[in-house]
Amino acid sequence: MEKALSGIRVLGATRMLAGPYCEMLLADMGAEVLHIELPGRGDESRHFAPLINGEGSCFIASNRNKKSITLDLRTPEGQEIFKDLVRVSDIVVENNRPGTMDKWNVGYKDLKEINPGIIMTSVSGFGQTGPYSQRAGLDIVAQAMGGLMFMTGEADGSPTRTGNAIGDFLGGLFATYGTLSALYYKQRTGKGQHVDAALLDSVIAVLENVIPNYVGLGKVTERMGSRIPGIAPYNTFLAKDGYVVIGVSSNQIWKRFVDVIGRPELNDDPRFNSPSARVENVEEVEKITQEWVSQKTVEEVVSILNEAGVICGPVYSVEQLIEDPHVKARDMAPEIEHPVAGKLRLSGITPKLSLTPGTIDSPPPALGDHNEEIYKGLLKYSDEKFKDLQNRGII
Amino acid sequence: MEKALSGIRVLGATRMLAGPYCEMLLADMGAEVLHIELPGRGDESRHFAPLINGEGSCFIASNRNKKSITLDLRTPEGQEIFKDLVRVSDIVVENNRPGTMDKWNVGYKDLKEINPGIIMTSVSGFGQTGPYSQRAGLDIVAQAMGGLMFMTGEADGSPTRTGNAIGDFLGGLFATYGTLSALYYKQRTGKGQHVDAALLDSVIAVLENVIPNYVGLGKVTERMGSRIPGIAPYNTFLAKDGYVVIGVSSNQIWKRFVDVIGRPELNDDPRFNSPSARVENVEEVEKITQEWVSQKTVEEVVSILNEAGVICGPVYSVEQLIEDPHVKARDMAPEIEHPVAGKLRLSGITPKLSLTPGTIDSPPPALGDHNEEIYKGLLKYSDEKFKDLQNRGII
Numbered sequence: 001m002e003k004a005l006s007g008i009r010v011l012g013a014t015r016m017l018a019g020p021y022c023e024m025l026l027a028d029m030g031a032e033v034l035h036i037e038l039p040g041r042g043d044e045s046r047h048f049a050p051l052i053n054g055e056g057s058c059f060i061a062s063n064r065n066k067k068s069i070t071l072d073l074r075t076p077e078g079q080e081i082f083k084d085l086v087r088v089s090d091i092v093v094e095n096n097r098p099g100t101m102d103k104w105n106v107g108y109k110d111l112k113e114i115n116p117g118i119i120m121t122s123v124s125g126f127g128q129t130g131p132y133s134q135r136a137g138l139d140i141v142a143q144a145m146g147g148l149m150f151m152t153g154e155a156d157g158s159p160t161r162t163g164n165a166i167g168d169f170l171g172g173l174f175a176t177y178g179t180l181s182a183l184y185y186k187q188r189t190g191k192g193q194h195v196d197a198a199l200l201d202s203v204i205a206v207l208e209n210v211i212p213n214y215v216g217l218g219k220v221t222e223r224m225g226s227r228i229p230g231i232a233p234y235n236t237f238l239a240k241d242g243y244v245v246i247g248v249s250s251n252q253i254w255k256r257f258v259d260v261i262g263r264p265e266l267n268d269d270p271r272f273n274s275p276s277a278r279v280e281n282v283e284e285v286e287k288i289t290q291e292w293v294s295q296k297t298v299e300e301v302v303s304i305l306n307e308a309g310v311i312c313g314p315v316y317s318v319e320q321l322i323e324d325p326h327v328k329a330r331d332m333a334p335e336i337e338h339p340v341a342g343k344l345r346l347s348g349i350t351p352k353l354s355l356t357p358g359t360i361d362s363p364p365p366a367l368g369d370h371n372e373e374i375y376k377g378l379l380k381y382s383d384e385k386f387k388d389l390q391n392r393g394i395i
Numbered sequence: 396m397e398k399a400l401s402g403i404r405v406l407g408a409t410r411m412l413a414g415p416y417c418e419m420l421l422a423d424m425g426a427e428v429l430h431i432e433l434p435g436r437g438d439e440s441r442h443f444a445p446l447i448n449g450e451g452s453c454f455i456a457s458n459r460n461k462k463s464i465t466l467d468l469r470t471p472e473g474q475e476i477f478k479d480l481v482r483v484s485d486i487v488v489e490n491n492r493p494g495t496m497d498k499w500n501v502g503y504k505d506l507k508e509i510n511p512g513i514i515m516t517s518v519s520g521f522g523q524t525g526p527y528s529q530r531a532g533l534d535i536v537a538q539a540m541g542g543l544m545f546m547t548g549e550a551d552g553s554p555t556r557t558g559n560a561i562g563d564f565l566g567g568l569f570a571t572y573g574t575l576s577a578l579y580y581k582q583r584t585g586k587g588q589h590v591d592a593a594l595l596d597s598v599i600a601v602l603e604n605v606i607p608n609y610v611g612l613g614k615v616t617e618r619m620g621s622r623i624p625g626i627a628p629y630n631t632f633l634a635k636d637g638y639v640v641i642g643v644s645s646n647q648i649w650k651r652f653v654d655v656i657g658r659p660e661l662n663d664d665p666r667f668n669s670p671s672a673r674v675e676n677v678e679e680v681e682k683i684t685q686e687w688v689s690q691k692t693v694e695e696v697v698s699i700l701n702e703a704g705v706i707c708g709p710v711y712s713v714e715q716l717i718e719d720p721h722v723k724a725r726d727m728a729p730e731i732e733h734p735v736a737g738k739l740r741l742s743g744i745t746p747k748l749s750l751t752p753g754t755i756d757s758p759p760p761a762l763g764d765h766n767e768e769i770y771k772g773l774l775k776y777s778d779e780k781f782k783d784l785q786n787r788g789i790i
Contacts, residue, residue: 004576007583017603029576049625049671050604052611057604060611108749127747130724135701140621140629141708144640147716149621149631151558154549158631159638159710161621162557163546169601173568178746180575181399181424185751187582188402197746204716204727205742206564208412209445209452211728214713215740216447216455221713226535226544226556230444234535236544236553243554245539276444306530313536315554318609318616321542321599329525332599333606345610347600351573351592352522354503356580 003030004356008183009089011082012036012066013073015043017139017165018123018199019095020062021172022179026091027065028349028358034085034374035063035365039070039393042367052341060341060364067370070395077394079105084379086111086118090186091179095123098133108194118192119182123175127198137199142167146203147210153223160223170202231275232282236315237293237301243315244301246289253310254278260308261292338363371395398425399751403578404484406477407431407461408468410438412534412560413594414490414518415457416567417574421486422460423744423753429480429769430458430760434465434788437762447736455736455759462765465790472789474500479774481506481513485581486574490518493528503589513587516574518566522593532594537562541598542605548618555618565597626670627677631710632688632696638710639696641684648705649673655703656687733758766790 008031012023020035020043027033037043045058052060072078083106086092092111094101101107101122108120122128125137140161143149148167153160175197182193213219226235226245234247248254251274258266266272266288271281278285293301298314305312316324322333322345332348349358375381375395389395403426407418415430415438422428432438440453447455467473478501481487487506489496496502496517503515517523520532535556538544543562548555570592577588608614621630621640629642643649646669653661661667661683666676673680688696693709700707711719717728717740727743744753770776770790784790 004580008579025572050608050612050614052607057607057611060607061604121746126721127725129747130721132721136704136706138629138642138644138706140623140640140642141706144631144638144710145708145716145719147711147713148558149638149640149710150712152547153555153558154552157549157552158633159621160548160555160631161623161640162561163543163548163616163618164601164603164605166557166561166601169565170568173565173572174745177420177568177571177575178748180572180579182748182751183579184403184575184582185399187579191750193748193750195746195748198725200721201725201727201743201745201747204722205745206559206561207713207742208559209456210559210713211717211742212447212452212455212736212739213445214717215738216452216736217445219445221558223558226554228535228556234533236539236555238553243539243544245535245544245556247533247535249533309531311531311533311536313540315539315544316542317545318542318602318605321540322606322609324540326521326525326527326595327599330522330593330596332596341607341611343610344607347602347606348596350569350596350600351516351590352524352596353573353577353588353590355586355588356577 002356003358004353005029005031008032008091010034010091010093011085011089013092013094013096015095016045017058017062017168018171019093021169022121022123022175023066023093024062024064025172025176026179030356033066034370035066035068036071036073037068037367039072039395046367052344055338055340060338060344061346063364064336064346064360065362066365067374068365068367069371069374070368072394073104073106075394081394082106083114086115088378090117090119091183092118092120093123093175094120097136098122098124098128112192116192117186117190119179119186119195121175121179121195121197123171123197125199127201128196139165139167139199142199142203146200147207148203151210151221151223154225155223157223167199167203170206171197171199174202174205227282230279232278232285233289235286237290239293239296239298239301242298244293244298244312245315246305246310246312248310256308257310260304260310263288334360336360336363339366397751398753399748400424400426403427403486405429405486405488406480406484408487408489408491410490411440412453412457412563413566414488416564417516417518417570418461418488419457419459420567420571421574425751428461429765430461430463431466431468432463432762434467434790441762447739450733450735455733455739456741458759459731459741459755460757461760462769463760463762464766464769465763467789468499468501470789476789477501478509481510483773485512485514486578487513487515488518488570489515492531493517493519493523507587511587512581512585514574514577514581514590516570516590516592518570518592520594522596523591534560534562534594537594537598541595542602543598546605546616546618549620550618552618562594562598565601566592566594569597569600622677625674627673627680628684630681632685634688634691634693634696637693639688639693639707640710641700641705641707643705651703652705655699655705658683729755731755731758734761
């Protein structure tokens with residue numbers, strides 16, 4: 001079935017998370033994505049614990065809907081083969097150390113010669129330019145230098161990384177946004193370009209109003225647990241059997257809240273009669289909220305407050321999340337059949353497109369699964385050439 | 396100068412963060428974005444503390460490069476005017492409660508009739524479908540129900556929200572990805588569609604391998620501060636004058652690390668001679684690391700370890716971030732001149748496109764700044780009609 005990006009071919013010279021995730025977003029919307037892996041070993045995330053029946057779950061999580069071909073880009077012959085592929089492709093995604101693709105004679109300036117419309121998207125820790133561009137990147141470094149960790153965690157605790165590799169995901173998402181913008185431009189002009197995405201840049205891009213607040217008002221955003229500066233109560237609270245979050249974001253909602261928790265007199269209390277008053281008295285506001293929540297189960301809190309139009313939700317672990325009826329209705333934890341790892345579930349596809357929905361059509365591929373299809377079928381290499389390249393470890 | 400999305404017109408019936416952020420990403424790449432606001436009050440984020448010379452910094456942070464027009468979509472006349480705009484636009488972004496645009500007779504099925512190529516992107520807390528679609532969303536609820544908070548924070552602490560509204564940003568980013576995918580499809584087929592983005596879906600989409608780990612192996616990802624399961628040391632450490640993060644992701648790097656901290660004998664220690672051994676002895680590994688870090692300044696740690704090829708970085712507050720030479724070289728905290736708030740700095744544009752870079756051409760607009768340009772210039776309303784609509788508060 002035709003999808004939004006059907007007809008687009010993407011070469012993915014990527015490994016691990018940020019680069020593969022960008023490719024996967026393109027694949028989910030129908031692009032043909034060739035995940036290029038080293039012969040023999042492949043993308044190292046295949047080997048990272050934990051393994052599910054021998055296949056790394058990191059690889060499983062970020063590589064559905066793709067084809068796998070093996071190719072050693074470090075060899076001159078491998079580089080020539082890559083150029084053969086570029087001739088018939090639209091997009092290259094790569095996440096090597098900046099300068100590596102140039103060193104391999106397949107940098108943007110090389111590829112542009114053979115295919116002026118090629119869009120090359122590079123995803124790296126620090127970007128293709130700037131004094132730190134040669135530093136290795138890790139998600140924790142992007143979160144730290146990007147200002148996010150300073151603001152995350154308890155007020156009396158230390159800077160905390162998010163529970164997922166948000167730096168990698170933001171890098172992948174911004175790379176995708178840049179790639180698709182460049183694709184639109186290419187479609188109307190025929191011209192490709194180099195898209196330079198960086199994990200550090202991507203974290204800085206989601207700092208909300210932190211930078212203008214500092215420059216304009218001298219305010220430095222500090223850690224405050226789950227609170228936010230402008231609203232109270234807005235936090236995690238412990239019910240009898242788990243945590244909930246509650247956010248009372250207006251006077252209207254505060255009124256409904258105090259009514260439903262049986263404290264209507266608080267509606268007239270000057271300590272709590274405006275957002276700023278509640279923020280000023282946040283400790284008291286949270287004490288009142290926590291007292292009520294402690295006497296209820298998560299389900300009771302969520303049910304009662306939702307009924308009353310007070311914004312709240314359960315803090316889900318993965319066990320609860322995948323069983324939630326709304327998550328199921330939204331198909332956000334769909335089941336797939338993986339040839340090695342068996343029946344699995346993955347994070348689903350979002351957003352939902354009405355005419356050309358993204359779908360999971362194939363599981364993450366085995367290493368080199370599509371070598372014949374691509375090298376013999378697409379590039380028309382002879383059987384002899386194919387076997388020879390395999391024997392010499394080029395593919 | 397021509398940009399990647401030049402020629403595209405976007406109507407943004409959005410307020411606050413997720414929707415405006417999606418519009419802003421399109422504006423940064425050159426789309427003409429009309430931010431539609433209620434006459435008189437405008438986007439409420441203009442009024443949220445903190446204010447910089449009277450303008451809300453939330454609004455300042457998410458609305459550069461846009462035009463502002465006022466329009467009351469709750470009125471039948473306003474709805475007709477909106478349809479006049481849709482006729483000459485490519486994309487509508489909206490973040491109203493699901494069903495609201497339909498109630499206002501400007502839902503996707505209505506707009507499709509007047510402009511079959513229109514792409515309507517809806518951003519909401521829970522999506523257009525599913526049992527919770529009518530619930531109000533807040534960032535903290537998406538982070539909680541999306542499984543992220545359960546995994547974020549200290550092991551002996553409570554589930555923690557990220558320091559920024561990552562749910563809103565992920566909603567905006569996935570909305571952008573879906574919009575641009577639909578735009579590519581429309582460009583080749585003429586057909587628009589409805590793009591349904593949800594904050595909750597977007598958080599679930601970045602859970603890495605959490606879902607397959609649970610379903611395939613029964614592993615539930617718990618909070619572990621800044622650690623990650625597969626690598627040690629990988630954490631925040633306290634230097635003499637601030638925090639740093641260090642990630643020793645391989646045996647090679649461990650060898651360089653123990654050499655440079657003057658503990659070469661640890662290279663032969665079986666407790667530390669593989670990633671899994673180091674993870675098993677993480678307390679000891681961290682103690683060794685912390686001992687060394689405590690004796691150094693942040694600058695010394697970063698300098699020594701980078702020199703030795705050990706991945707690390709300073710934990711920046713916003714004050715330090717905007718002064719970093721690499722951040723400056725990447726233009727990730729650029730200065731703008733705001734007519735009311737004065738000289739400010741914002742989060743910069745990423746990724747960097749080589750041929751058609753995104754640029755900040757205009758500051759966030761004043762309320763209704765572009766009413767004349769759009770209503771009289773673009774829609775060709777007469778002076779009388781324009782004045783009349785203003786007088787009656789429709790625009």
